[in-house]
Amino acid sequence: xxxxxxxxxxxxxxxxxxxxxxxMHRYDLGRTLxxxxxxxxxxxxxxxxxxxxxxxxxxxxxxxxxxxxxxxxPERTIYGLxxxxxxxxxxxxAELVTEPQHEYPHFVAALSLIAALPPDEAVxxxxxxxxxxxxxxxxxxxxxxxxLAQNVPELFLVEEEYRLxxxxxxxxxxxxxTGKITDPExxxxxxxxxxxxQPAPGV
Amino acid sequence: xxxxxxxxxxxxxxxxxxxxxxxMHRYDLGRTLxxxxxxxxxxxxxxxxxxxxxxxxxxxxxxxxxxxxxxxxPERTIYGLxxxxxxxxxxxxAELVTEPQHEYPHFVAALSLIAALPPDEAVxxxxxxxxxxxxxxxxxxxxxxxxLAQNVPELFLVEEEYRLxxxxxxxxxxxxxTGKITDPExxxxxxxxxxxxQPAPGV
DNA sequence: TCTATCATGTAACCAGTTACATGATTTT
DNA sequence: AAAATCATGTAACTGGTTACATGATAGA
Numbered sequence: 455x456x457x458x459x460x461x462x463x464x465x466x467x468x469x470x471x472x473x474x475x476x477x478m479h480r481y482d483l484g485r486t487l488x489x490x491x492x493x494x495x496x497x498x499x500x501x502x503x504x505x506x507x508x509x510x511x512x513x514x515x516x517x518x519x520x521x522x523x524x525x526x527x528p529e530r531t532i533y534g535l536x537x538x539x540x541x542x543x544x545x546x547x548a549e550l551v552t553e554p555q556h557e558y559p560h561f562v563a564a565l566s567l568i569a570a571l572p573p574d575e576a577v578x579x580x581x582x583x584x585x586x587x588x589x590x591x592x593x594x595x596x597x598x599x600x601x602l603a604q605n606v607p608e609l610f611l612v613e614e615e616y617r618l619x620x621x622x623x624x625x626x627x628x629x630x631x632t633g634k635i636t637d638p639e640x641x642x643x644x645x646x647x648x649x650x651x652q653p654a655p656g657v
Numbered sequence: 658x659x660x661x662x663x664x665x666x667x668x669x670x671x672x673x674x675x676x677x678x679x680x681m682h683r684y685d686l687g688r689t690l691x692x693x694x695x696x697x698x699x700x701x702x703x704x705x706x707x708x709x710x711x712x713x714x715x716x717x718x719x720x721x722x723x724x725x726x727x728x729x730x731p732e733r734t735i736y737g738l739x740x741x742x743x744x745x746x747x748x749x750x751a752e753l754v755t756e757p758q759h760e761y762p763h764f765v766a767a768l769s770l771i772a773a774l775p776p777d778e779a780v781x782x783x784x785x786x787x788x789x790x791x792x793x794x795x796x797x798x799x800x801x802x803x804x805l806a807q808n809v810p811e812l813f814l815v816e817e818e819y820r821l822x823x824x825x826x827x828x829x830x831x832x833x834x835t836g837k838i839t840d841p842e843x844x845x846x847x848x849x850x851x852x853x854x855q856p857a858p859g860v
Numbered sequence: 861t862c863t864a865t866c867a868t869g870t871a872a873c874c875a876g877t878t879a880c881a882t883g884a885t886t887t888t
Numbered sequence: 889a890a891a892a893t894c895a896t897g898t899a900a901c902t903g904g905t906t907a908c909a910t911g912a913t914a915g916a
Contacts, residue, residue, distance in 0.1 A: 548782055551785075552785040609772055617765065702878090705875090
Protein backbone atom coordinates (compact mmCIF):
# COMPACT_ATOMS: atom_id res chain seq x y z
CA UNK A 455 0.00 0.00 0.00
CA UNK A 456 1.98 2.92 -1.28
CA UNK A 457 1.73 5.48 1.51
CA UNK A 458 0.52 8.88 0.44
CA UNK A 459 3.58 11.07 0.61
CA UNK A 460 3.31 14.77 1.27
CA UNK A 461 5.62 15.32 -1.68
CA UNK A 462 5.22 12.73 -4.39
CA UNK A 463 7.51 13.80 -7.17
CA UNK A 464 10.56 11.54 -7.37
CA UNK A 465 12.67 14.55 -8.12
CA UNK A 466 12.18 15.42 -4.47
CA UNK A 467 13.77 12.13 -3.47
CA UNK A 468 16.88 12.81 -5.49
CA UNK A 469 17.09 16.30 -4.06
CA UNK A 470 16.84 15.06 -0.52
CA UNK A 471 19.53 12.55 -1.29
CA UNK A 472 21.95 15.24 -2.39
CA UNK A 473 20.99 17.58 0.40
CA UNK A 474 21.66 14.81 2.88
CA UNK A 475 25.29 15.07 1.90
CA UNK A 476 25.60 18.81 1.95
CA UNK A 477 23.41 21.91 1.86
CA MET A 478 23.04 23.42 -1.57
CA HIS A 479 21.42 26.06 -3.62
CA ARG A 480 18.67 25.25 -6.12
CA TYR A 481 20.82 25.78 -9.10
CA ASP A 482 23.53 23.55 -7.73
CA LEU A 483 20.95 20.87 -7.21
CA GLY A 484 19.97 21.14 -10.82
CA ARG A 485 23.53 21.03 -12.02
CA THR A 486 24.42 18.12 -9.79
CA LEU A 487 21.44 16.17 -10.99
CA UNK A 488 22.29 16.91 -14.58
CA UNK A 489 25.99 16.16 -14.31
CA UNK A 490 25.32 13.04 -12.35
CA UNK A 491 23.17 11.66 -15.11
CA UNK A 492 20.14 11.38 -12.88
CA UNK A 493 17.99 12.73 -15.64
CA UNK A 494 18.00 9.26 -17.13
CA UNK A 495 16.22 7.85 -14.10
CA UNK A 496 14.22 10.80 -12.84
CA UNK A 497 12.37 13.26 -14.97
CA UNK A 498 13.12 16.86 -14.23
CA UNK A 499 13.38 20.21 -15.85
CA UNK A 500 13.97 23.77 -14.89
CA UNK A 501 10.38 24.40 -13.92
CA UNK A 502 9.87 21.34 -11.76
CA UNK A 503 13.07 22.13 -9.88
CA UNK A 504 11.54 25.27 -8.47
CA UNK A 505 8.20 23.69 -7.85
CA UNK A 506 9.63 20.74 -5.95
CA UNK A 507 11.95 22.83 -3.81
CA UNK A 508 8.90 24.85 -2.85
CA UNK A 509 6.96 21.71 -1.96
CA UNK A 510 9.82 20.33 0.10
CA UNK A 511 10.16 23.56 2.00
CA UNK A 512 6.46 23.80 2.71
CA UNK A 513 6.47 20.21 3.93
CA UNK A 514 9.32 21.02 6.30
CA UNK A 515 11.72 18.52 4.76
CA UNK A 516 14.22 21.18 3.81
CA UNK A 517 14.87 24.61 5.21
CA UNK A 518 16.66 27.80 4.25
CA UNK A 519 20.07 27.93 5.83
CA UNK A 520 21.54 31.14 4.56
CA UNK A 521 21.56 33.31 1.54
CA UNK A 522 24.97 33.60 0.02
CA UNK A 523 26.12 35.80 -2.76
CA UNK A 524 28.85 35.17 -5.30
CA UNK A 525 30.09 38.00 -7.48
CA UNK A 526 27.33 40.28 -8.66
CA UNK A 527 24.80 37.48 -9.11
CA PRO A 528 21.45 37.57 -7.35
CA GLU A 529 21.25 36.05 -3.89
CA ARG A 530 21.26 32.32 -3.66
CA THR A 531 19.28 30.63 -0.94
CA ILE A 532 21.05 27.61 0.48
CA TYR A 533 18.81 24.75 1.53
CA GLY A 534 19.56 22.02 4.02
CA LEU A 535 17.81 18.78 4.84
CA UNK A 536 15.93 18.77 8.13
CA UNK A 537 15.70 15.76 10.44
CA UNK A 538 12.18 15.18 9.30
CA UNK A 539 13.42 15.34 5.73
CA UNK A 540 16.07 12.79 6.47
CA UNK A 541 13.49 10.43 7.95
CA UNK A 542 11.18 10.93 5.00
CA UNK A 543 13.99 10.25 2.59
CA UNK A 544 14.89 6.95 4.20
CA UNK A 545 11.30 5.79 4.54
CA UNK A 546 10.42 6.70 1.00
CA UNK A 547 13.47 5.10 -0.53
CA ALA A 548 12.86 1.96 1.51
CA GLU A 549 9.31 1.83 0.25
CA LEU A 550 10.39 2.21 -3.33
CA VAL A 551 12.88 -0.60 -2.96
CA THR A 552 10.51 -3.05 -1.31
CA GLU A 553 7.16 -2.38 -2.95
CA PRO A 554 6.71 -2.98 -6.65
CA GLN A 555 4.48 -0.27 -8.05
CA HIS A 556 1.71 -0.91 -10.49
CA GLU A 557 2.78 1.23 -13.41
CA TYR A 558 1.45 1.89 -16.87
CA PRO A 559 4.19 1.56 -19.48
CA HIS A 560 3.18 2.64 -22.94
CA PHE A 561 4.01 -0.69 -24.46
CA VAL A 562 1.58 -2.47 -22.15
CA ALA A 563 -1.17 -0.18 -23.38
CA ALA A 564 -0.10 -0.84 -26.95
CA LEU A 565 -0.20 -4.59 -26.42
CA SER A 566 -3.62 -4.42 -24.85
CA LEU A 567 -4.94 -2.83 -28.04
CA ILE A 568 -2.77 -4.47 -30.65
CA ALA A 569 -5.56 -6.77 -31.77
CA ALA A 570 -7.07 -3.72 -33.43
CA LEU A 571 -4.32 -3.85 -36.06
CA PRO A 572 -4.25 -6.42 -38.85
CA PRO A 573 -1.83 -9.19 -37.89
CA ASP A 574 0.62 -8.61 -40.72
CA GLU A 575 0.95 -4.96 -39.80
CA ALA A 576 1.38 -5.88 -36.16
CA VAL A 577 4.24 -8.16 -37.09
CA UNK A 578 5.85 -5.54 -39.27
CA UNK A 579 5.71 -2.99 -36.47
CA UNK A 580 6.95 -5.43 -33.86
CA UNK A 581 9.97 -6.20 -36.02
CA UNK A 582 10.71 -2.51 -36.24
CA UNK A 583 10.54 -2.40 -32.50
CA UNK A 584 13.13 -5.13 -32.29
CA UNK A 585 15.52 -2.92 -34.24
CA UNK A 586 14.96 -0.03 -31.87
CA UNK A 587 15.38 -2.27 -28.89
CA UNK A 588 18.73 -3.40 -30.19
CA UNK A 589 19.83 0.19 -30.71
CA UNK A 590 18.81 1.14 -27.25
CA UNK A 591 20.56 -1.83 -25.79
CA UNK A 592 23.76 -0.89 -27.55
CA UNK A 593 23.49 2.64 -26.27
CA UNK A 594 23.06 1.59 -22.67
CA UNK A 595 25.77 -1.02 -22.98
CA UNK A 596 28.10 1.67 -24.26
CA UNK A 597 27.18 4.03 -21.48
CA UNK A 598 27.92 1.38 -18.89
CA UNK A 599 31.20 0.39 -20.49
CA UNK A 600 32.58 3.90 -20.76
CA UNK A 601 31.59 4.58 -17.17
CA LEU A 602 33.29 1.43 -15.99
CA ALA A 603 36.38 2.37 -17.98
CA GLN A 604 36.41 5.62 -16.01
CA ASN A 605 36.34 3.62 -12.80
CA VAL A 606 32.79 4.44 -11.83
CA PRO A 607 31.89 1.69 -9.36
CA GLU A 608 29.38 -0.82 -10.65
CA LEU A 609 27.12 0.07 -7.75
CA PHE A 610 26.39 3.42 -9.34
CA LEU A 611 25.36 1.78 -12.56
CA VAL A 612 22.84 -0.74 -11.27
CA GLU A 613 19.91 1.19 -12.64
CA GLU A 614 21.36 0.93 -16.11
CA GLU A 615 22.05 -2.76 -15.64
CA TYR A 616 18.46 -3.11 -14.64
CA ARG A 617 17.35 -1.37 -17.80
CA LEU A 618 19.43 -3.80 -19.80
CA UNK A 619 17.82 -6.76 -18.08
CA UNK A 620 14.35 -5.44 -18.79
CA UNK A 621 15.26 -4.61 -22.35
CA UNK A 622 16.50 -8.14 -22.94
CA UNK A 623 13.34 -9.60 -21.49
CA UNK A 624 11.26 -7.39 -23.74
CA UNK A 625 13.27 -8.40 -26.76
CA UNK A 626 12.74 -12.08 -26.08
CA UNK A 627 9.09 -11.48 -25.48
CA UNK A 628 8.59 -9.66 -28.76
CA UNK A 629 10.47 -12.35 -30.66
CA UNK A 630 8.31 -15.06 -29.17
CA UNK A 631 5.19 -13.04 -29.79
CA THR A 632 5.89 -12.55 -33.48
CA GLY A 633 6.66 -16.24 -33.62
CA LYS A 634 3.26 -17.10 -32.19
CA ILE A 635 1.58 -14.91 -34.78
CA THR A 636 3.46 -16.12 -37.81
CA ASP A 637 3.98 -19.79 -37.10
CA PRO A 638 2.86 -21.57 -40.28
CA GLU A 639 1.26 -24.42 -38.33
CA UNK A 640 -0.29 -22.91 -35.27
CA UNK A 641 0.03 -19.18 -35.93
CA UNK A 642 -2.67 -16.78 -34.78
CA UNK A 643 -2.61 -14.75 -37.97
CA UNK A 644 -5.55 -16.42 -39.76
CA UNK A 645 -8.01 -16.19 -36.88
CA UNK A 646 -6.75 -12.73 -36.07
CA UNK A 647 -7.21 -11.57 -39.63
CA UNK A 648 -10.83 -12.64 -39.55
CA UNK A 649 -12.28 -10.09 -37.23
CA UNK A 650 -10.70 -7.49 -39.45
CA UNK A 651 -12.93 -8.50 -42.33
CA GLN A 652 -15.39 -5.64 -42.30
CA PRO A 653 -14.00 -2.50 -40.69
CA ALA A 654 -16.66 -0.18 -39.30
CA PRO A 655 -17.05 3.03 -41.34
CA GLY A 656 -15.77 6.40 -40.23
CA VAL A 657 -18.18 9.25 -39.50
CA UNK B 658 10.99 10.81 -31.94
CA UNK B 659 7.67 10.54 -30.23
CA UNK B 660 5.42 12.84 -32.23
CA UNK B 661 3.53 15.39 -30.20
CA UNK B 662 -0.05 14.20 -30.23
CA UNK B 663 -2.91 16.61 -29.89
CA UNK B 664 -4.33 14.32 -27.23
CA UNK B 665 -1.69 12.54 -25.23
CA UNK B 666 -3.56 10.58 -22.59
CA UNK B 667 -3.51 6.86 -23.38
CA UNK B 668 -7.06 6.64 -22.19
CA UNK B 669 -7.93 8.41 -25.41
CA UNK B 670 -6.36 5.60 -27.40
CA UNK B 671 -8.49 2.98 -25.70
CA UNK B 672 -11.58 5.09 -26.25
CA UNK B 673 -10.88 5.50 -29.93
CA UNK B 674 -10.37 1.79 -30.16
CA UNK B 675 -13.81 1.05 -28.76
CA UNK B 676 -15.46 3.81 -30.72
CA UNK B 677 -13.95 2.38 -33.88
CA UNK B 678 -16.18 -0.63 -33.36
CA UNK B 679 -19.36 1.21 -32.50
CA UNK B 680 -20.53 4.61 -31.36
CA MET B 681 -21.09 4.87 -27.66
CA HIS B 682 -22.01 7.08 -24.82
CA ARG B 683 -19.43 8.21 -22.27
CA TYR B 684 -20.75 6.03 -19.56
CA ASP B 685 -20.72 2.98 -21.79
CA LEU B 686 -17.11 3.72 -22.60
CA GLY B 687 -16.31 3.74 -18.93
CA ARG B 688 -18.18 0.55 -18.29
CA THR B 689 -16.66 -1.20 -21.29
CA LEU B 690 -13.17 -0.18 -20.22
CA UNK B 691 -13.82 -1.37 -16.71
CA UNK B 692 -15.42 -4.67 -17.63
CA UNK B 693 -12.77 -5.37 -20.20
CA UNK B 694 -10.04 -5.10 -17.60
CA UNK B 695 -8.33 -2.26 -19.41
CA UNK B 696 -7.80 -0.50 -16.13
CA UNK B 697 -4.82 -2.78 -15.56
CA UNK B 698 -3.05 -1.37 -18.60
CA UNK B 699 -4.38 2.16 -18.80
CA UNK B 700 -5.01 4.44 -15.90
CA UNK B 701 -8.41 6.00 -15.80
CA UNK B 702 -11.07 7.19 -13.45
CA UNK B 703 -14.38 8.92 -13.57
CA UNK B 704 -12.90 12.39 -13.87
CA UNK B 705 -10.43 11.68 -16.62
CA UNK B 706 -13.16 10.03 -18.66
CA UNK B 707 -14.93 13.33 -19.06
CA UNK B 708 -11.77 15.28 -19.60
CA UNK B 709 -10.50 13.01 -22.33
CA UNK B 710 -13.80 12.84 -24.17
CA UNK B 711 -13.73 16.62 -24.19
CA UNK B 712 -10.21 16.66 -25.55
CA UNK B 713 -11.03 14.14 -28.26
CA UNK B 714 -14.06 16.13 -29.32
CA UNK B 715 -12.14 19.41 -29.45
CA UNK B 716 -9.44 17.72 -31.52
CA UNK B 717 -12.06 16.50 -33.97
CA UNK B 718 -11.29 12.84 -33.43
CA UNK B 719 -14.78 12.05 -32.20
CA UNK B 720 -18.06 13.77 -32.78
CA UNK B 721 -21.55 13.85 -31.30
CA UNK B 722 -23.85 11.59 -33.25
CA UNK B 723 -27.15 11.85 -31.45
CA UNK B 724 -28.53 12.28 -28.00
CA UNK B 725 -30.59 9.33 -26.95
CA UNK B 726 -32.67 8.93 -23.89
CA UNK B 727 -33.49 5.77 -22.01
CA UNK B 728 -36.19 5.81 -19.40
CA UNK B 729 -36.28 8.97 -17.34
CA UNK B 730 -32.49 9.31 -17.24
CA PRO B 731 -30.78 12.47 -18.44
CA GLU B 732 -29.86 12.65 -22.10
CA ARG B 733 -26.90 10.66 -23.24
CA THR B 734 -24.72 11.98 -25.99
CA ILE B 735 -23.52 9.26 -28.32
CA TYR B 736 -20.04 9.76 -29.73
CA GLY B 737 -18.62 8.29 -32.91
CA LEU B 738 -15.08 8.12 -34.28
CA UNK B 739 -14.37 10.45 -37.18
CA UNK B 740 -12.14 9.57 -40.11
CA UNK B 741 -9.46 11.78 -38.70
CA UNK B 742 -9.87 9.97 -35.39
CA UNK B 743 -9.48 6.64 -37.09
CA UNK B 744 -6.27 7.79 -38.75
CA UNK B 745 -4.94 9.16 -35.49
CA UNK B 746 -5.76 5.93 -33.72
CA UNK B 747 -3.85 3.81 -36.21
CA UNK B 748 -0.86 6.13 -36.35
CA UNK B 749 -0.62 6.44 -32.61
CA UNK B 750 -0.95 2.74 -31.94
CA ALA B 751 1.66 2.01 -34.60
CA GLU B 752 4.02 4.46 -32.97
CA LEU B 753 3.52 2.90 -29.57
CA VAL B 754 4.27 -0.53 -30.95
CA THR B 755 7.39 0.45 -32.84
CA GLU B 756 9.05 3.08 -30.67
CA PRO B 757 10.27 2.18 -27.20
CA GLN B 758 9.57 5.09 -24.89
CA HIS B 759 12.01 6.34 -22.35
CA GLU B 760 10.06 5.92 -19.16
CA TYR B 761 10.75 6.48 -15.50
CA PRO B 762 9.74 3.47 -13.44
CA HIS B 763 9.93 4.00 -9.71
CA PHE B 764 12.30 1.13 -9.21
CA VAL B 765 14.84 2.68 -11.55
CA ALA B 766 14.79 5.81 -9.45
CA ALA B 767 15.17 3.71 -6.32
CA LEU B 768 18.14 1.87 -7.76
CA SER B 769 19.81 5.08 -8.79
CA LEU B 770 19.73 6.21 -5.16
CA ILE B 771 20.10 2.94 -3.34
CA ALA B 772 23.73 3.60 -2.50
CA ALA B 773 22.40 6.07 0.06
CA LEU B 774 21.25 3.17 2.20
CA PRO B 775 23.61 1.02 4.22
CA PRO B 776 24.29 -2.19 2.30
CA ASP B 777 22.74 -4.54 4.81
CA GLU B 778 19.52 -2.60 4.82
CA ALA B 779 19.52 -2.54 1.05
CA VAL B 780 19.80 -6.29 1.01
CA UNK B 781 17.03 -6.70 3.54
CA UNK B 782 14.71 -4.49 1.51
CA UNK B 783 15.58 -6.16 -1.77
CA UNK B 784 14.70 -9.54 -0.27
CA UNK B 785 11.35 -8.16 0.78
CA UNK B 786 10.87 -7.03 -2.77
CA UNK B 787 11.50 -10.54 -3.98
CA UNK B 788 8.59 -11.73 -1.87
CA UNK B 789 6.32 -9.09 -3.34
CA UNK B 790 7.45 -9.92 -6.83
CA UNK B 791 6.55 -13.55 -6.28
CA UNK B 792 3.12 -12.60 -5.03
CA UNK B 793 2.51 -10.39 -8.00
CA UNK B 794 3.65 -13.06 -10.35
CA UNK B 795 1.25 -15.55 -8.84
CA UNK B 796 -1.58 -13.08 -9.16
CA UNK B 797 -0.95 -12.40 -12.83
CA UNK B 798 -0.42 -16.07 -13.53
CA UNK B 799 -3.77 -16.79 -11.91
CA UNK B 800 -5.48 -14.07 -13.89
CA UNK B 801 -4.14 -15.47 -17.14
CA UNK B 802 -5.07 -19.02 -16.29
CA UNK B 803 -8.64 -18.28 -15.32
CA UNK B 804 -9.06 -16.22 -18.47
CA LEU B 805 -7.70 -19.00 -20.62
CA ALA B 806 -10.01 -21.45 -18.85
CA GLN B 807 -12.87 -19.22 -19.95
CA ASN B 808 -11.65 -19.44 -23.52
CA VAL B 809 -10.35 -15.91 -23.76
CA PRO B 810 -7.94 -16.07 -26.72
CA GLU B 811 -4.29 -15.75 -25.78
CA LEU B 812 -4.05 -12.74 -28.06
CA PHE B 813 -6.08 -10.72 -25.60
CA LEU B 814 -3.76 -11.60 -22.78
CA VAL B 815 -0.42 -10.64 -24.32
CA GLU B 816 -0.07 -7.58 -22.15
CA GLU B 817 -0.28 -9.77 -19.06
CA GLU B 818 2.21 -12.22 -20.52
CA TYR B 819 4.49 -9.28 -21.09
CA ARG B 820 4.14 -8.23 -17.49
CA LEU B 821 5.10 -11.72 -16.45
CA UNK B 822 8.20 -11.63 -18.63
CA UNK B 823 9.29 -8.32 -17.18
CA UNK B 824 8.53 -9.49 -13.66
CA UNK B 825 10.71 -12.54 -14.15
CA UNK B 826 13.54 -10.45 -15.49
CA UNK B 827 13.29 -8.14 -12.53
CA UNK B 828 13.31 -11.06 -10.12
CA UNK B 829 16.47 -12.48 -11.63
CA UNK B 830 18.06 -9.08 -11.58
CA UNK B 831 17.33 -8.51 -7.91
CA UNK B 832 18.61 -11.95 -7.02
CA UNK B 833 21.86 -11.33 -8.85
CA UNK B 834 22.15 -7.89 -7.37
CA THR B 835 21.83 -9.11 -3.80
CA GLY B 836 24.35 -11.78 -4.67
CA LYS B 837 26.84 -9.17 -5.81
CA ILE B 838 26.42 -7.29 -2.56
CA THR B 839 26.66 -10.20 -0.19
CA ASP B 840 29.21 -12.45 -1.87
CA PRO B 841 31.70 -13.31 0.89
CA GLU B 842 34.67 -13.14 -1.49
CA UNK B 843 33.99 -10.29 -3.86
CA UNK B 844 30.88 -8.67 -2.34
CA UNK B 845 30.42 -4.89 -2.49
CA UNK B 846 29.18 -4.65 1.07
CA UNK B 847 32.48 -3.66 2.74
CA UNK B 848 33.35 -0.85 0.36
CA UNK B 849 29.75 0.25 0.28
CA UNK B 850 29.56 0.34 4.06
CA UNK B 851 32.52 2.66 4.20
CA UNK B 852 31.05 5.82 2.81
CA UNK B 853 28.33 5.41 5.40
CA UNK B 854 30.82 5.90 8.20
CA GLN B 855 29.95 9.42 9.23
CA PRO B 856 26.44 10.46 8.22
CA ALA B 857 25.97 14.20 7.87
CA PRO B 858 23.90 15.71 10.68
CA GLY B 859 20.32 16.86 10.26
CA VAL B 860 19.42 20.54 10.57
C1' DT C 861 32.29 44.77 -27.84
C1' DC C 862 29.12 41.51 -29.26
C1' DT C 863 27.24 37.12 -28.63
C1' DA C 864 26.43 33.00 -26.42
C1' DT C 865 25.50 30.70 -22.54
C1' DC C 866 24.94 30.56 -17.55
C1' DA C 867 22.18 31.59 -13.72
C1' DT C 868 17.94 32.89 -11.87
C1' DG C 869 13.28 33.50 -11.31
C1' DT C 870 7.97 34.27 -12.29
C1' DA C 871 3.60 33.80 -14.64
C1' DA C 872 0.41 31.61 -17.31
C1' DC C 873 -1.37 27.71 -18.89
C1' DC C 874 -2.94 22.79 -19.28
C1' DA C 875 -3.75 18.16 -17.51
C1' DG C 876 -5.38 15.36 -14.10
C1' DT C 877 -7.56 14.24 -9.65
C1' DT C 878 -10.86 14.87 -5.97
C1' DA C 879 -14.79 16.35 -4.19
C1' DC C 880 -19.34 17.75 -4.62
C1' DA C 881 -24.08 17.27 -6.38
C1' DT C 882 -28.18 15.02 -7.87
C1' DG C 883 -31.80 12.28 -10.00
C1' DA C 884 -33.02 7.19 -11.38
C1' DT C 885 -33.29 2.68 -10.68
C1' DT C 886 -32.88 -1.57 -8.00
C1' DT C 887 -32.70 -4.14 -3.89
C1' DT C 888 -34.10 -5.05 0.82
C1' DA D 889 -40.25 3.15 2.00
C1' DA D 890 -35.45 3.24 2.89
C1' DA D 891 -30.97 2.19 1.42
C1' DA D 892 -27.84 1.18 -1.89
C1' DT D 893 -25.91 1.77 -6.08
C1' DC D 894 -26.12 3.32 -10.88
C1' DA D 895 -25.78 7.06 -13.97
C1' DT D 896 -24.44 11.60 -14.88
C1' DG D 897 -22.24 15.76 -14.61
C1' DT D 898 -19.58 20.15 -12.75
C1' DA D 899 -16.34 22.76 -9.95
C1' DA D 900 -12.40 23.44 -7.51
C1' DC D 901 -7.92 22.37 -6.68
C1' DT D 902 -3.11 20.75 -7.43
C1' DG D 903 0.75 19.38 -10.00
C1' DG D 904 3.58 19.96 -13.85
C1' DT D 905 5.16 22.14 -18.13
C1' DT D 906 6.11 26.02 -21.13
C1' DA D 907 7.01 30.43 -22.03
C1' DC D 908 8.64 34.72 -20.73
C1' DA D 909 12.07 37.82 -18.63
C1' DT D 910 16.49 39.41 -17.27
C1' DG D 911 21.12 40.26 -15.41
C1' DA D 912 26.10 38.11 -15.29
C1' DT D 913 29.92 36.00 -17.03
C1' DA D 914 32.88 34.05 -20.65
C1' DG D 915 34.40 33.45 -25.23
C1' DA D 916 35.05 35.31 -30.03
